Amino acid sequence: MKNVAVIGAGTMGNGIAHTFAQSGFNVQLIDVSEDALKKGMDAISRNLDRMVSKEKITEADKADTLQHITTFTNIKEGVEYASLVVEAATERIDLKLNIFKQLDKVCREDTILATNTSSISITQIAAVTSRPDMVIGMHFMNPVPIMKLVEIIRGYNTSDDVTKRIMDLSKELGKDPVEVNDYPGFVANRILMPMLNESIETLYNGVAGVQEIDTVMKLGMAHPMGPLQLADFIGLDVCLSILNVMYDGFKNPKYAPCPLLVNMVMAGKLGVKSGEGFYDYSESRKAENVAQQFIK
Known part of the structure; x- marks a missing residue:
């Protein structure tokens, strides 16, 4: 399994491509436009430069990693020789189902199809293919080259053989794989997202400010990053999407997104990716709390 195609050159996709390429895999990175692919490759190059500056890799290692990545804008061409495809597109069920329908038609019959979804049902995704036993979730953590999990x-029909192969493959990447079953949010987000949502509720209810909430969790609970800062880092739109999937799946009000989160996403305040969320990431107002304006 040395040829791996990655669908999506965004933050997660380019991180996954980087990780496979650095481990010696031939990676076909696929996105809809040359511009998206260029941005993705630029991000990989910058991340490799950071590793070189920290003396974790050499310049030769960087060059070798980049040589292992080829870019494509055509899915059929990109997956032609892939033994594994990892989908890392935007967290939208309609988009993912459409991609998997395409992959099922153009990939070889023995190609394993994986999704990096953080919350959407693997069983539902697998159901649109003719190979549900070969569809599996590989939920990497951000930043992918650094995070071990x-x-x-x-999925309901994922075979034991495919599960074992992907577990072994993850270890080959230097990761620590954990097998979980297919329920909304899986394990990581089923536990994490209610905590982030409750932190936003705490702010919304005026119990404390952004920095105060984050400080309590960092100093009192030994979290490396406060929950509101973490939400900004993940992307508030992603947090909202995951909470909606969990709320729809469990029909439990404890997963209902806080109105403040909904309003911020509608206003385009998505966190680091938009330059503003619970903190302001612009050069002129870095780390300044801007969330209070959304509290009515």
Whole structure:
């Protein structure tokens, strides 16, 4: 399994491509436009430069990693020789189902199809293919080259053989895979997202400010990053999407997104990716709390 195609050159996709390429795999990175691919490759190059500056790799290692990545804008061409395809597109069920329908048609019959979804049902995704036994979840953590955890999610029909192969493959990448079953949010987000949502509720209810909430959790609970800062880092739109999937799946009000989170996403305040969320990431107002304006 040395040829791996990655669908999506965004933050997660380019991180996954980087990780496979650095481990010696031939990677076909696929996105809809040359511009998206260029941005993705630029991000990989910058991340490799950071590793060189920290003396974790050499310049030769960087060059070798980049040589292992080829870019494509055509899915059929990109997956032609792939033994594994990892989908890392935007967290939208309609988009993912459409991609898997395409992959099922153009990939070889023995190609394993994986998704990096953080919450969407693997069983539902697998159901649109003719190979549900070969569809599995590989939920990498951000930043992918650094974070060790990979949640390996079995769909209802995922075979034991495919699960074992993906578990072994993850270890080959230097990751620590954990096998979980297919329920909304899996393990990581089923526990994390209610905590982030409750932190936003705490702010929304005026109990404390952004920095105060984050400080309590960092100093009192030994979290390396406060929950509101973490939400900004993940992307508030992603947090909202995951909470909606969990709320729809469990029909439990404890997963209902806080109105403040909903309003911020509608206003385009998505966190680091948009330059503003619970903190302001612009050069002129870095780390300044801007969330209070959304509290009515």
